[in-house]
Amino acid sequence: MRNQPLTLPEKPKSKMKLTKRMIALVAILLIYIWTFSSISIRWESVFSVRTLENIDRIIPKFFQPAFEETDTIVEMMIETIFIAYTGSLAAAIIAVPLAFLCASNMVKNKWLNNAGMWILGAVRAFPEIVLAIIFVAAVGPNPFAGVLAIAIGSTGMLGKLFSEVLESIDMNVVEALESSGANKLQILFLALCHRSCLNFYPMRSIDLKLMSVLLLYSEL
């Protein structure tokens, strides 16, 4: 039986796939070359005496807190938390419909799925700082600009997170509930929402959002 040496049947190769990969690789390489050739970092000014002087000027200030400003600082801290919280809440609401659009087991249309992915991807591509600058120009330098920036900025990430949660639903359970005559909304809530998920997910990244609000403040 074992006279012939065992050989693995050849894996079917698709030329299309290979070409696609090659094109992507070349494109990425070109982008990198373009980027590095067009930025002009002046290394001599990075490693200079002035840099050292600046560091020496700024770092000691970290260790001299201004206690006389405590009132304003506490007020600002509370405001920061409120901004982060309100922004997250708004993002959680905006993210839900987009997440449904992206989840391939909820919307069974590849084009719509892709459209959703592109929207979320585009939103994620904007850093919150950039959004903040846009909104400050639009509504002025006040907390509302921060809320808007956080809301839009977090929508991308939360939408992605939600859509992945949706895609991980046990479709067997969906089938079972469907077979008992439940409607779509009932299935969704029963198969997906176990007490905490809805208020928990947006709060997962509240620390990150606090940080970005702080960054926004320091920018303005």
Next chain:
Amino acid sequence: MIEFRELSLIYPNGTEGLRNINIKINEGGEFVVIVGLSGAGKSTFIRSINRLVTPTNGALLVENEDILKLKGKDLRRLRTKIGMIFQSYNLVKRSTVIKNVISGRLGYTGTFKSILNIFSKEDKLLAYENLKRVNIEEKLYNRADELSGGQQQRVSIARVLTQKPKLILADEPVASLDPPTSHQVMKYLKQINQEDNITTIVNLHFIDMAME
């Protein structure tokens, strides 16, 4: 009465699920067992009855109504009358047993109420009574995934009972259970079939179990 008339089903990928099936199943407590190899079309047959799959040709009559054209609300109304038991139990694993059982009432409960998890006292008692019938009432508040396979299948029987169906479909209910547990589950199905006069259609791939 369930009547298949020249029923055929071809899946989108070209696989033939059913070909010209003609059969009549009387209501009023029949216990029908379908035996066949994997891939013979047993599941397709049984899933056609509650339209989890939609046959492409012919007619399927449940209580003298062609169910192939049903949509939306009418389809859900049909499904509330037909309970289904699955090979892999299909319980919401992270929910409690009682919550799983009471989900059999979803088809009769308003959307808003069920989202807020408000079920009537009668529904809750019905769920509890059905858990008692399959002798698993002490696991009431356990999470579904803490139970063994046989226990989970009994919970899914209780869920189906809570639906108060006129017909029970069981798609390979014991395929992933060991022989003694299988017998126990089949015993409950048989018992319910006789006591409540619910027509039951069961898919099996063991001839010897079907003979019993």
